Amino acid sequence: MAINYSAALDLLREAGARINRLGPDTSLRDALQLIADTAVKLIGPEAAAVIYTYDAARGAFDPTSRVSAGEQAPVVGDVPRGDGVGATAIRRKARVLSYESGRPFHPLKYQAGIRTAACYPLLVGEQPVGALYIDLRVNRRFHEDELRLLDTFVPLSAVAIYNTRQFEGINRQLQQRVDELERLQNAGRLITSRPSLDATLNEILNSALDLIGAEFGSFRLLNKRSGQLALAASDPPISAEAGREFPVSETDSITGWVAFHRRAVLIPDLRAAPWNKIYRVLHPSREMRSELAVPLLGPGGGLEGVVNVESPRVAAFTPDHQRVLEALAIQASIALQEAKLLAALEQLTGALAGRSRSELFNLLIAQACDLLNVPHCIVWELDPQDPSTLRWRASNADIPPDYRVDIANSFLGEAMLTRQPAYSRDMRSDARVQRRTLVAQLGWVSALVVPLLSRDGQARGVFSVYTQEPREFTDWEQRLVMTLANHAAVAFQQAEALSEIKLAQERQTVAETFAVLGDVSANLLHRVNNLVGVIPQLTESLRIRRPDLEADEVASKKLADIETSARQAMTVARETFAFLRPFQLEPVDVATCYHTALSRLERPAHITVQANGLEGLPPVMAGEEQLRLVLFNLIENAIEALGEQAGEIKLSGRLVADVLRPGQQWVELTLADSGPGVAMEYRDRIFDATFSTKGTGRKLGFGLWWVKSWIQRFGGSITLAEPEPTLTGCVFVIRLPVAGEAG
Incomplete structure (x- = not known):
């Protein structure tokens, strides 16, 4: 062919x-x-x-x-x-x-x-x-x-x-992936529709059993208090003994091994070593032969728990099944973080009314450390003594009490000045970090800093979180920190607003009370003057009518004593009632009042008194003599509190914004000393009219009730603040209305 x-x-x-x-x-x-x-x-x-x-x-x-x-x-x-x-x-x-x-x-x-x-x-x-x-x-x-x-x-x-x-x-693999994704999407829709964390975990577990074809599954979440794995969900249910907490240990259970190593494990045969030695039998009625377990990892790779599935068949699970379970574990971790965040926000919201600023900050720090799996958090605020620096206000790290950071050209200052988050992957080599000794001491590596913004957008401080290993913070984690920081800033402002409302109510009550007392005191002084003021005249008339009394040494001395006592009684009455009389509010220079008050004081050589920030302050609305007496008596109290111990007293002034009335400002004076301070049992009562420290070994001096009353009559306020890091004694914060803005 x-x-x-x-x-x-x-x-x-x-x-x-x-x-x-x-x-x-x-x-x-x-x-x-x-x-x-x-x-x-x-x-x-x-x-x-x-x-x-x-x-x-x-x-x-x-x-x-x-x-x-x-x-x-x-x-x-x-x-x-x-x-x-x-x-x-x-x-x-x-x-x-x-x-x-x-x-x-x-x-x-x-x-x-x-x-x-x-x-x-x-x-x-x-x-x-x-x-x-x-x-x-x-x-x-x-x-x-x-x-x-x-x-x-x-x-x-x-x-x-x-x-x-x-x-x-x-094509078969692609179709399998498509089918897998569709089933995961369907599971995701069911999962996100569940109203609670328990319902969400149970739905994820049901989806895992359905997608993988397993017969048993469970969720165990890390109990942060005990450090062990607590049962959160199981299908089918298991006994109380089988459901007890498991330690995070590679030798106690397979779940504990996965938690310890923080990596998934696929076991074809549970009878094979080494798994047969640590396998925990949860269903005695039926032998399980293969297991698949995956860790739940939160932000920064922190352990949140473990999800596992089991089957009575040998080699029942494949790497594809592992990928499915890992995807469901991610959904469980997200649901867990969302539940934690909601619980944290609810707790912060509930704490607004009854917590102090420090308690709120400490609560915020605890929540942030838990949500982000970080070891240290710090709240920094503008230093009232030096607004160009930041001082720490609350922290769960061991920070020196006088630790401060300049805002200019610093890592913390960048967040303050830009009002945006600042991030450092490695603080040990970051040129923005000014003082690396603390970084080395606390083992810090990465850090995220967000500003604490007030209602008018001004940065009042920063909130920072620190890790001890390199870490990239995700967008979700950054938003989480900003949410917590903003929530804390709002809580702080609301606390200040409530405080301002309370002070305004007190000022109104004091003004009304002193208006009535002024009328009563004027009438009472007039009557006392009529009854006591005539005594010197009567004694003089008696001397004229009875000259022989002058010759009697005893009678003459008694008459002189009566006349002196009467005159002293009238002087005391006039001075005392002067506190109650209305006085004229007028623009007063704080620095002048301070220097005058200081000149009247007897200052021991071992005590220093310093002032800064007073010279540039605008005039305040007050009674000039009354403001001198306020400063005189507060400084005198501090001197008496120090006694024989060497110490210092600092008075600083600055302008601050009104949290209730945007655009209005106050002159804020802070008087701090290095004395013994006020015991906790007295802090809430030192401004009471009936309060006294007699017998306690601690003299507060001139009645602080009168000091507070005068300041409130100026339209201002005085509070006992928490001690400063460098001055551990009393810290009084006085706010006075700026002349022209009062009312």
């Missing part, structure tokens, strides 16, 4: 082009059919072609993969035999011809009229992917040209089968 080489080459080129066009959408059967059809065209109408694919992993042909072309009638049952020609070609990795091998072809082929046959192994990289049978219905040998054509065509066919198989495998 003469070969038309030109036509054969065109046929090969066409076949090659069609094979190259096989893509992801081509099924394996379509590819096999193309190969069989092309093989018949190459040999001619007297030929038939049959293809079987080969599974190298099983070492056997796939009987369901048979595809043929050119058969006059289908041959049923010609599955390749283990010792047949196809198996021989695969073993030899070479073609087998019926007239050379001496091996008989399948008897069904002879019954179908086949007289000559060839079998080609389809190899890719020496690995078999199938076998191609070429059958002739005439009793002749294959021409050398036919064999050369087939030798050229067969490698193309093998590559086509290999690629199509790969495409089908990829």
Whole structure:
């Protein structure tokens, strides 16, 4: 038979082009059919072609993969035999011809009229992917040209089968991923619709059992107080004994091992070592043979808990199942963080009315450390003595009491000045960090700082969190810190607003009270003057009428004593009632009043009195003499409190904004001393009219009730603040209305 080489080459080129066009959408059967059809065209109408694919992993042909072309009638049952020609070609990795091998072809082929046959192994990289049978219905040998054509065509066919198989495998994996994602999305919709954390965890567990095909599952969450894993959900339920807390230990339980190492574990057989030694039997009625457990990790990789599933079948779980469970564990961690955040906000909101500023800050620090899994948090505020620096106000780290940071050119100052979060991946080498000794002492590495913004957008301080290992803070974590900081700032402002309202009410009450007392005192002084003021006149008249009394030494002295006592009584009455009389409010210079008061004091050499920030203050509305007396008596009290101990007294002044009336300002005076301070049991009563420290060994001096009353009559306020880091005694904060803004 003469070969038309030109036509054969065109046929090969066409076949090659069609094979190259096989893509992801081509099924394996379509590819096999193309190969069989092309093989018949190459040999001619007297030929038939049959293809079987080969599974190298099983070492056997796939009987369901048979595809043929050119058969006059289908041959049923010609599955390749283990010792047949196809198996021989695969073993030899070479073609087998019926007239050379001496091996008989399948008897069904002879019954179908086949007289000559060839079998080609389809190899890719020496690995078999199938076998191609070429059958002739005439009793002749294959021409050398036919064999050369087939030798050229067969490698193309093998590559086509290999690629199509790969495409089908990829398509199956993609479809599995699509199905998996759809099921995860459905689970996600169910999970997010649950109203509570318990319901959410149970829904996640149910979804895990459904998606993975497990028979048992549980959630254990880390109990931060005990440091152990507490059961949060299980399906089906387990006994109280089985549900007790597990330690975070690699030798106590598989759950504890996962928590200890913070990585997932897939165990094909629980009877195998080392897992058989630490496996905890939770369902005695049925043996579990395989387990999959995944840690729940929160912000910064902190441990939140463990989710595990079990099955009575050996090797029930695959890496795909592990990926599904890890995805569900992420959803559980998110739900846990959201629940913690809501609980934290509720706790902060509930604490607004009954907590002090320090208590609120400490609560904020505790919540932030728990939510972010960080060791240290610090609240910094503008230093009232020096607004160019920040001082720490609350912290759970061991910070020196006098620790301050300049705002200019500093890491903390960047958040203050920009009013935006500032981040440092490594504080140890960050040029913005001014004092690295503390960083080294506390082992800080990464830090996130957010500003504490007031209602008018001004930065009043910063809130900072620190880690002891390198960490990138996510956008969610940054928003979380900003939410907590803003919530704390709002709480602080509300506390100040409530304090201002209370002080305003007190000022109104004092003003009304003193208006009434002023009228009463004026009338009382008039009557006392009428009754007591005439005594000196009566004694003088008695001397005139009874000159002999002058000669009586005792009588003369008694008359003089009566006259002196009467005059002193009138002086005391006038001075005392002067406290109650209305006085004229007028613009008063604070610095002048301070210097005058200081000049009237007797200051021991071992006590220093300093003032700063007074000279530039605007005038305040007050009574000038009364303000002198306020400063005089507060400083005198501080001197008496220090006694014989060396110490210092500092008075500072600054302008501050009104939290209730934007645009209005106050002059704020802070008087602090280094004395023993006020005992906690007295702090709430020192401004009471009936309060006295007599017998306590601590003299407060002039009645603070009068000091407070005068200041309130000015339209101002006085409070006993918490001690400063450097001055541990009394700290009084006085606010006076600026002249022109009072009322």
